[in-house]
Amino acid sequence: MRRDERRARSREAGRRLCWAVMLFYFLAFLLLALRDMAWQGFALAAAVPAMIWLGTNLLPRLYPGDRLLLSLTNFLCALGVLVHYDTNPAYAYSQAVNYGIGLGVMVFCVWAVRLIRDWDWAMWPLTLGSLALLALPLLFGRETYGAKNWIYLGGVSFQSSEFVKLSLILSLAWLMSRRRALRWLAFTVACLGLLMLQKDLGTALLYFGTALLMNFAANGSLLQLGLGLSGGAGAALMGYRMFAHVKRRVAIWRNPWADYENAGYQLVQGLMAIASGGLFGVGIGLGSPTTIPVYHTDFIFAVICEQFGLIFGLCVLAVFVALIWRGATIAMAARSAFHGLLAIGCTLMLGLQTFVIIGGVIKLIPLTGVTMPFVSYGGSSLLSSMCLVGFIQGVASLNEDDLREDTRIAMAVEVGEP
Amino acid sequence: MSTEIYAVLSLGMRYVFTALGALIVLRAFLWLRRDRREKHERLRRLPDAGMIGELLPVPGAAGLPEDVCYAVPREGTLGAQRTCDVCIPAEGIAREHLDLSWQDGRGLRVTPLGRLTCLIDGEEVTRARPGWMAHGSTLAVGGALLRLRLFEGVEAEYRPRARAFDDEAADASAPDAWTPPEDAEEVEP
Numbered sequence: 204m205r206r207d208e209r210r211a212r213s214r215e216a217g218r219r220l221c222w223a224v225m226l227f228y229f230l231a232f233l234l235l236a237l238r239d240m241a242w243q244g245f246a247l248a249a250a251v252p253a254m255i256w257l258g259t260n261l262l263p264r265l266y267p268g269d270r271l272l273l274s275l276t277n278f279l280c281a282l283g284v285l286v287h288y289d290t291n292p293a294y295a296y297s298q299a300v301n302y303g304i305g306l307g308v309m310v311f312c313v314w315a316v317r318l319i320r321d322w323d324w325a326m327w328p329l330t331l332g333s334l335a336l337l338a339l340p341l342l343f344g345r346e347t348y349g350a351k352n353w354i355y356l357g358g359v360s361f362q363s364s365e366f367v368k369l370s371l372i373l374s375l376a377w378l379m380s381r382r383r384a385l386r387w388l389a390f391t392v393a394c395l396g397l398l399m400l401q402k403d404l405g406t407a408l409l410y411f412g413t414a415l416l417m418n419f420a421a422n423g424s425l426l427q428l429g430l431g432l433s434g435g436a437g438a439a440l441m442g443y444r445m446f447a448h449v450k451r452r453v454a455i456w457r458n459p460w461a462d463y464e465n466a467g468y469q470l471v472q473g474l475m476a477i478a479s480g481g482l483f484g485v486g487i488g489l490g491s492p493t494t495i496p497v498y499h500t501d502f503i504f505a506v507i508c509e510q511f512g513l514i515f516g517l518c519v520l521a522v523f524v525a526l527i528w529r530g531a532t533i534a535m536a537a538r539s540a541f542h543g544l545l546a547i548g549c550t551l552m553l554g555l556q557t558f559v560i561i562g563g564v565i566k567l568i569p570l571t572g573v574t575m576p577f578v579s580y581g582g583s584s585l586l587s588s589m590c591l592v593g594f595i596q597g598v599a600s601l602n603e604d605d606l607r608e609d610t611r612i613a614m615a616v617e618v619g620e621p
Numbered sequence: 622m623s624t625e626i627y628a629v630l631s632l633g634m635r636y637v638f639t640a641l642g643a644l645i646v647l648r649a650f651l652w653l654r655r656d657r658r659e660k661h662e663r664l665r666r667l668p669d670a671g672m673i674g675e676l677l678p679v680p681g682a683a684g685l686p687e688d689v690c691y692a693v694p695r696e697g698t699l700g701a702q703r704t705c706d707v708c709i710p711a712e713g714i715a716r717e718h719l720d721l722s723w724q725d726g727r728g729l730r731v732t733p734l735g736r737l738t739c740l741i742d743g744e745e746v747t748r749a750r751p752g753w754m755a756h757g758s759t760l761a762v763g764g765a766l767l768r769l770r771l772f773e774g775v776e777a778e779y780r781p782r783a784r785a786f787d788d789e790a791a792d793a794s795a796p797d798a799w800t801p802p803e804d805a806e807e808v809e810p
Contacts, residue, residue, distance in 0.1 A: 227642070275649060278645065382720075486635050488631055539695070606670075
C-alpha cells in the first residue's frame with residue numbers, strides 16, 4: 204500500500220475513534236452539568252471534547268508519532284477529569300489543568316527522544332540526581348498511609364518516585380544497550396533500597412518488575428529472569444516479615460471481611476461499589492462513590508465500575524491493553540537497542556502499574572498504594588504517565604522516519620539511482 | 622433539574638455510555654489489526670527494511686555454506702546463538718561475538734565483546750580498538766570468512782575508505798578471492 208494511502212486510512216480511523224470519544228465526553232459532562240446546573244459543567248462539556256480534538260489532531264502535526272496511542276491516552280486522561288468532576292469538582296479542575304500541562308510535557312519528551320541520540324553525558328547526572336530525589340522524602344518528607352514518599356515544598360506536594368521512574372527507565376535503557384551491567388544493577392539496587400527505607404513497597408515492586416523485564420528484553424536470558432524472580436520472591440518474604448503494614452495488607456487481602464469496619468473497610472467498600480454498579484452502572488452522578496476511602500487515587504477504578512458498570516470497567520481495561528500492545532509493537536519496530544528498550548521499559552511500567560492497582564482493587568493481589576495511570580488524581584502521577592507516553596511517541600516518530608528512509612532506499616533501487 | 626428527572630436520565634444514559642465505551646474499544650482494536658496487516662504487507666514489499674547490507678561467505682573459505690547470506694541490520698549483535706541479530710552458527714564463533722553499529726557517512730562499526738577478537742581486512746580488532754567495515758571488506762570471525770555487501774541505496778550515503786572493485790580483480794589469483802558480479806558498481810573511495 205502506498206504511503207499516502209496508508210496515511211489517509213490512518214487519519215480516517217483516527218477521526219472515527221476521536222468522534223466516538225468526543226461524543227462520549229460531551230454527553231457525560233452535559234449530563235453532570237444538568238445535574239448541578241453549574242456553568243463549569245457546561246464549560247467542561249465543550250472544553251474537554253475540544254482538548255481531545257486538539258490533542259488528537261493538532262499534536263501529530265508537531266511530530267510524526269502514533270495517533271492511536273495519542274487517542275487512547277487522551278481518552279484515559281479525560282476519563283480522570285470526568286470521574287473527578289462527578290465526585291469532587293475541585294479535583295476535576297486541577298486534573299484538567301494537569302492534563303493540559305501533561306500534553307505539553309509529552310511533546311517535550313517526544314522531541315527529547317528525537318533530538319538526543321547520545322545519552323552518555325546524562326547518565327551520571329540522571330542517576331545521582333535520581334538517588335538524591337529519592338533520598339529527599341527520607342529527610343524532609345511526611346509519612347502518608349504508611350509510606351514516607353511525599354515532599355512538601357512551599358504549599359506544593361509531589362512524589363519524587365514518580366519522576367525518578369522516568370530517569371530509571373532512560374538510564375536502564377541506555378546502560379543495558381551499552382552492556383554496562385554493573386552500573387544499571389547498582390543504580391537499580393540503590394533505588395530499591397531507598398524505596399524500602401521509605402516503605403514505598405508498591406513503587407519498589409514497579410521498579411523491580413520493570414528492571415527485570417527490561418533486562419529480559421535486552422538479553423533474552425531465562426536464567427537471569429529466573430534468578431531475578433527468585434530474588435524478588437525472597438525480598439517479598441523479607442518485606443512481609445519486616446514490615447507490619449505488609450502483614451496487615453496481606454491479611455486484609457486474604458479476608459477483608461474479618462475486620463471490615465477498620466482495616467478491611469476500604470477494600471470492602473471498593474468491592475461493594477463494584478458489585479452495586481452491576482453490568483451497566485448505577486448511573487453517572489448517582490450512587491455513593493465518596494464512601495470509599497481515598498476513592499480519588501487508589502480506588503478510582505471502583506468508582507468507574509460503580510458509576511458506569513462492569514462492562515465499561517472492562518472497556519477501560521481493554522483500552523489499557525490496547526495501549527500496552529501498541530507500546531510493545533512500537534518497541535519491536537525500533538531500529539536501535541536503546542530506543543527499543545526505552546519504549547518497552549515505558550510500556551512495562553504503565554502495564555505493571557495498571558495491573559498492580561486494578562489487581563489490588565478487585566482483590567486479585569494485595570493492595571499496594573500505586574495510582575492508576577492517567578486516571579487517578581494527582582499531578583505527579585499524571586505528568587509522569589504523560590512523559591512515559593511521550594518517550595514511546597518519540598520512539599514511534601523515529602520508527603516513522605526509518606520507514607520513510609526504507610521506502611526512499613527501495614525507490615532508489617527501483618529507479619536505479621547510484 | 623429535579624433529582625427524579627436526573628435519575629431517570631442518568632439511568633437511561635448508562636446504556637449509551639456502555640455502548641460508546643464498547644465502540645471505542647472496538648475501533649481501537651480494529652485499528653491495531655489494520656496496522657498489523659499493513660506491517661506484514663510492508664515486510665513483504667520491503668523485505669530488507671532496516672538492513673544495510675549482507676555478509677556473504679567468501680567462496681572457497683571453509684566453515685560456511687556458500688549459498689547462504691546473512692542480512693546485517695543497522696544495529697545488532699553477531700554470534701552463534703539464535704537470539705543474535707546476525708546468527709552464524711560456525712565453529713569458533715561465540716554465542717555473542719560482535720556488536721555491529723552502522724553510522725551514516727562512516728560505515729559499519731564492529732566491536733568484539735569481552736576478550737573476543739576478529740579480523741577486518743586482515744587487521745585484528747578488539748573491544749578497545751573497534752574496527753570499521755566498508756563495502757567489500759572482509760570479516761574473519763571464528764572459523765568463518767565473510768565479505769560485506771552494502772545495499773545500493775545505503776551505498777549512496779556512504780563515502781567508504783574501502784578499495785574499489787578494480788583492486789579486487791587484481792587479487793583474483795588468490796584462491797579465496799571473491800569475484801564481484803559483472804554488473805557490480807565501482808565504489809568510489
